[in-house]
Amino acid sequence: MTSTIEPRMLRQPPAFSRDRMVQTWLLVKALSDAGDAIFTIAFAWTAVQIASPAVAGLVIAAGTVPRAVVLLIGGAYADRGNARRLMVVFNALRVVVLVTVAIWCLATPPTVALLLIASVAFGLCDAFFEPAAGTMPRQLVAPADLPAYSALSQTLSRLGTMAGAATGGFLVAAFGIAGSAAINTLTYTIVIAFIVLWLRPRFALPRASTEQSVLRGVTDGFRHLRTEHATRTLVIALSGLNLAVGPAIAIGIPLQATQRGWGAEAVGILEALVGGGAMIGALVVVKWRPRHEARGAFIALIFQGAGIVALGIASPYVVGAGALIIGFTAGFASALLSATFAATAAPDFLGRLGSILRLGDDCLMPVAMAAFGALAGILPLWVPFALYGGAMALLMTMPLSKRTFREMSLRSPDAAG
Numbered sequence: 001m002t003s004t005i006e007p008r009m010l011r012q013p014p015a016f017s018r019d020r021m022v023q024t025w026l027l028v029k030a031l032s033d034a035g036d037a038i039f040t041i042a043f044a045w046t047a048v049q050i051a052s053p054a055v056a057g058l059v060i061a062a063g064t065v066p067r068a069v070v071l072l073i074g075g076a077y078a079d080r081g082n083a084r085r086l087m088v089v090f091n092a093l094r095v096v097v098l099v100t101v102a103i104w105c106l107a108t109p110p111t112v113a114l115l116l117i118a119s120v121a122f123g124l125c126d127a128f129f130e131p132a133a134g135t136m137p138r139q140l141v142a143p144a145d146l147p148a149y150s151a152l153s154q155t156l157s158r159l160g161t162m163a164g165a166a167t168g169g170f171l172v173a174a175f176g177i178a179g180s181a182a183i184n185t186l187t188y189t190i191v192i193a194f195i196v197l198w199l200r201p202r203f204a205l206p207r208a209s210t211e212q213s214v215l216r217g218v219t220d221g222f223r224h225l226r227t228e229h230a231t232r233t234l235v236i237a238l239s240g241l242n243l244a245v246g247p248a249i250a251i252g253i254p255l256q257a258t259q260r261g262w263g264a265e266a267v268g269i270l271e272a273l274v275g276g277g278a279m280i281g282a283l284v285v286v287k288w289r290p291r292h293e294a295r296g297a298f299i300a301l302i303f304q305g306a307g308i309v310a311l312g313i314a315s316p317y318v319v320g321a322g323a324l325i326i327g328f329t330a331g332f333a334s335a336l337l338s339a340t341f342a343a344t345a346a347p348d349f350l351g352r353l354g355s356i357l358r359l360g361d362d363c364l365m366p367v368a369m370a371a372f373g374a375l376a377g378i379l380p381l382w383v384p385f386a387l388y389g390g391a392m393a394l395l396m397t398m399p400l401s402k403r404t405f406r407e408m409s410l411r412s413p414d415a416a417g
Contacts, residue, residue, distance in 0.1 A: 022149065063119040246361075
């Protein structure tokens with residue numbers, strides 16, 4: 001799984017606890033997440049107001065199709081180009097989209113066509129921005145600090161998203177989609193300014209060849225997975241992480257609350273338990289992490305499978321405990337595994353491998369959601385929870401059976417291989 005090509009150190013990074021550049025960068029990212037949440041609520045609310053539910057759903061989901069189509073190309077560019085430059089360019093394009101939406105909606109009422117174009121444009125920007133951003137942790141901190149970086153990043157990101165979601169409804173009611181777009185424009189502008197003026201990589205990653213075509217670079221990403229057995233196992237394990245828990249939370253919890261007569265308030269409380277547990281789990285990694293990070297993460301995800309099963313039990317207390325377990329294990333394992341992936345994947349394939357991981361969710365999640373709903377419609381509700389939770393726990397035994405993952409440690413000198 002490890003690469004024989006080492007990143008070249010440009011500057012000695014300070015201890016993570018004193019790394020003001022990285023800490024400020026994570027705060028700036030969290031601010032941007034808050035802006036995204038504000039605009040997402042305004043976008044969805046506006047779509048529902050001007051279109052039928054079916055059309056509104058199509059408009060909101062429209063960005064996932066171009067993102068899935070272009071994501072692998074974005075990953076190839078991330079591995080051969082300058083990640084900072086790509087992040088600035090595509091954040092600037094996001095600003096253009098937001099300013100266009102704001103000006104249009106100030107001049108005339110929003111239309112379905114406008115929202116559809118904006119959704120597609122954001123999806124295309126995501127396809128290039130996210131793979132480039134995914135290579136930045138490896139360029140900013142030493143491998144041993146990646147778990148702390150990932151944990152703090154996830155904690156601040158969740159706080160930003162929660163804050164944005166909490167205020168988004170009030171803001172769209174007061175200022176409409178134009179005001180929400182203006183706020184998100186401001187957050188993206190701050191991100192651009194920080195990247196240009198302050199964010200400086202400490203480690204230079206080896207770059208993929210620019211002599212071959214981009215499509216050949218995409219093909220090489222899959223060829224790399226075929227030849228690197230350990231990397232392939234890790235990618236498969238990571239690609240399946242959300243396919244069990246996503247439907248259980250998004251569909252299963254509302255169905256459970258409806259069947260038991262708990263009311264919509266219970267859905268909010270249960271999802272808050274998931275979010276709160278995730279923040280606690282990520283914060284634990286900041287202060288403490290297991291000696292063998294991957295093994296600790298996969299063991300935690302076996303307990304997540306048990307938490308999914310618990311969501312199907314009739315007792316609200318058991319369901320609440322299951323939600324808290326799911327959140328905690330998600331925050332804990334996600335921080336460890338994202339750090340493990342960033343530290344051990346071949347540096348010149350980080351963008352492409354990250355795109356493949358994201359593509360798995362984009363393509364398979366709709367199928368997983370539909371299957372959960374279909375099972376819940378024909379079988380007792382506890383059955384899909386049990387099947388999905390059991391499959392999650394079983395899947396996690398696969399990497400745990402591999403000695404490579406059981407003994408992997410980011411503290412070892414060759415962790416970044």
